[in-house]
Amino acid sequence: MKTIDRIAYCNRLAGRSAAEKTAFCMGMLVAALVLPPWPGGLLVLVVMLVATLGVAGVPTGVYARMMLGPLAFLAVGIVPLLVSVDLGGRWVVDLHWAPDGAELALRVTLRSLAAVSCLFFLSMTTPVPQVLRVLRRLHVPAVLTEVALLVYRDVWVFVDTVRSIRAAQASRLGYSSLRSSYRSLGMLAATLFGQALQRARTMDSGLRARNWQGEIRVLDDGAAASLLGFTVVTAVVTLTVAASLLTAWMI
Amino acid sequence: MDDLDGAVLAARGLRYEYDGGACALDGLDLTVRAGLRHALVGANGAGKTTLFLHLNGTLRPRSGTVFVDGRPGDYTRAGLSAWRQVVGLVFQNPDDQLFAGSVAQDVSFGPFNLGLSTGETRARVAAALEALEISHLGERPTHMLSFGQKKRVSIAGAVAMRPRVLIIDEPLSGLDPRGADQFLGVLRDLHTSGTTVVIATHDMALAYEWADRVSIVKEGRIVASGAPDDVMTDAAMLEDCGLRRPWVLDLDAALRTAGLLPEGRGPLRSRDEVIAAVAALRRGSAAAVESRR
Numbered sequence: 336m337k338t339i340d341r342i343a344y345c346n347r348l349a350g351r352s353a354a355e356k357t358a359f360c361m362g363m364l365v366a367a368l369v370l371p372p373w374p375g376g377l378l379v380l381v382v383m384l385v386a387t388l389g390v391a392g393v394p395t396g397v398y399a400r401m402m403l404g405p406l407a408f409l410a411v412g413i414v415p416l417l418v419s420v421d422l423g424g425r426w427v428v429d430l431h432w433a434p435d436g437a438e439l440a441l442r443v444t445l446r447s448l449a450a451v452s453c454l455f456f457l458s459m460t461t462p463v464p465q466v467l468r469v470l471r472r473l474h475v476p477a478v479l480t481e482v483a484l485l486v487y488r489d490v491w492v493f494v495d496t497v498r499s500i501r502a503a504q505a506s507r508l509g510y511s512s513l514r515s516s517y518r519s520l521g522m523l524a525a526t527l528f529g530q531a532l533q534r535a536r537t538m539d540s541g542l543r544a545r546n547w548q549g550e551i552r553v554l555d556d557g558a559a560a561s562l563l564g565f566t567v568v569t570a571v572v573t574l575t576v577a578a579s580l581l582t583a584w585m586i
Numbered sequence: 587m588d589d590l591d592g593a594v595l596a597a598r599g600l601r602y603e604y605d606g607g608a609c610a611l612d613g614l615d616l617t618v619r620a621g622l623r624h625a626l627v628g629a630n631g632a633g634k635t636t637l638f639l640h641l642n643g644t645l646r647p648r649s650g651t652v653f654v655d656g657r658p659g660d661y662t663r664a665g666l667s668a669w670r671q672v673v674g675l676v677f678q679n680p681d682d683q684l685f686a687g688s689v690a691q692d693v694s695f696g697p698f699n700l701g702l703s704t705g706e707t708r709a710r711v712a713a714a715l716e717a718l719e720i721s722h723l724g725e726r727p728t729h730m731l732s733f734g735q736k737k738r739v740s741i742a743g744a745v746a747m748r749p750r751v752l753i754i755d756e757p758l759s760g761l762d763p764r765g766a767d768q769f770l771g772v773l774r775d776l777h778t779s780g781t782t783v784v785i786a787t788h789d790m791a792l793a794y795e796w797a798d799r800v801s802i803v804k805e806g807r808i809v810a811s812g813a814p815d816d817v818m819t820d821a822a823m824l825e826d827c828g829l830r831r832p833w834v835l836d837l838d839a840a841l842r843t844a845g846l847l848p849e850g851r852g853p854l855r856s857r858d859e860v861i862a863a864v865a866a867l868r869r870g871s872a873a874a875v876e877s878r879r
Binding site for chain 2: 340341344462463464465484485487488491492534537538540541542543544545546547548551552553554556
């Protein structure tokens with residue numbers, strides 16, 4: 336998670352406006368969901384891979400590791416599509432390849448990977464606070480975006496806390512056996528919960544000390560959206576859609 | 587009520603218990619005079635942090651009064667807003683205070699809350715970052731900073747609001763020696779620019795050298811308050827408060843007992859003064875040997 340965050344802050348597209356990148360992500364996401372998976376999904380996937388790995392320069396190794404999560408889900412998800420079970424007789428279970436199963440599985444895989452690649456593009460090129468700002472400008476209620484921002488900030492504090500508590504437990508042999516591991520983990524969770532409440536309280540006084548009146552307003556940073564940027568985004572999305580429709584028609 | 591003239595902040599008879607009954611403040615009196623550097627020293631748990639939370643209106647005393655510019659603190663929404671423009675508070679742990687995505691954004695939070703325009707806010711943020719010597723960190727995400735950097739950012743967040751009184755809880759804790767030195771420079775600049783600076787610290791030498799006025803906190807009360815030379819020389823009293831006399835004064839006493847400091851010389855105040863005194867001692871003894879020949 337720390338890796339994604341660091342990459343989001345320093346990739347070759349970090350200087351571009353978050354609005355442009357969000358528009359690109361959303362445009363391609365809609366394309367991935369609406370277009371036929373073959374060849375549309377594949378095309379979206381390819382374009383997003385080029386944008387993320389090639390243009391933004393996200394390290395391939397990191398990207399591949401992040402893909403493992405969705406792939407695992409996908410692997411579990413497509414098994415029922417591939418295999419069909421007949422409960423014919425009372426004690427007879429008939430297991431066989433589902434008719435059209437392979438094709439269906441392929442379509443699901445392509446569509447999911449295409450959609451995931453769109454979201455990965457955004458999360459690996461755009462820091463969370465900037466995405467939240469775009470959402471705020473799209474009139475997502477401030478309550479949601481502000482809580483999300485505070486959670487984002489607190490996650491880092493808690494990651495550090497978890498790391499140090501774990502180290503402290505491990506150095507006193509807290510993870511030496513399965514039994515003690517369970518115990519230590521439980522204690523860690525309990526401690527963290529208490530600390531979260533405490534932290535909410537101090538954060539509240541911290542904000543109030545700076546005259547917080549219930550709305551968080553800070554300077555806008557990051558690049559401004561440009562007409563050129565939006566033109567490029569629109570062009571790429573349009574080309575992808577056109578190319579996939581054209582290919583689909585020709586096949 | 588006694589003399590509140592020239593007191594930008596004052597507390598009279600503050601009493602406060604936390605839920606669960608632990609008595610945190612027990613009839614505390616404090617007077618902070620405008621333009622002075624004021625240090626609160628006291629053992630852990632003496633009530634310094636609780637007092638600070640009272641001084642900006644975050645906590646409300648069970649009894650007693652906090653005075654801002656000689657008037658009793660106003661706990662209405664508008665009153666608290668005005669109060670926090672006068673008094674800026676910096677927490678000991680910067681993570682309790684930093685929340686925004688980037689340094690500049692975090693520092694801009696206070697000025698925006700004062701209702702300033704974007705342009706004015708930008709100027710304030712730039713000036714505060716400059717004052718804390720962290721202009722180069724403006725675009726950095728807050729969670730990618732070192733502890734010392736976070737500490738500076740949290741102070742910049744308060745400085746950007748241009749408070750007349752800046753209260754800093756344990757300003758040097760967690761800073762390395764060089765960081766601490768730079769930080770003292772920042773405090774000096776703030777004081778020169780007319781800000782009343784109040785700090786809480788365990789560092790007796792720092793309080794003795796830096797402050798114009800020192801208050802000693804023990805079990806929720808101020809037991810002594812005055813010029814450092816008046817309140818920090820009594821080793822027995824300090825011991826009783828869980829504190830220790832500053833090392834410079836220990837050295838001063840030892841040198842005097844050995845008859846090595848000239849009669850009538852005021853107390854040594856800092857490392858530099860000690861070094862100068864020792865150097866003078868050496869010159870003096872060399873001169874004495876010379877004259878004996």
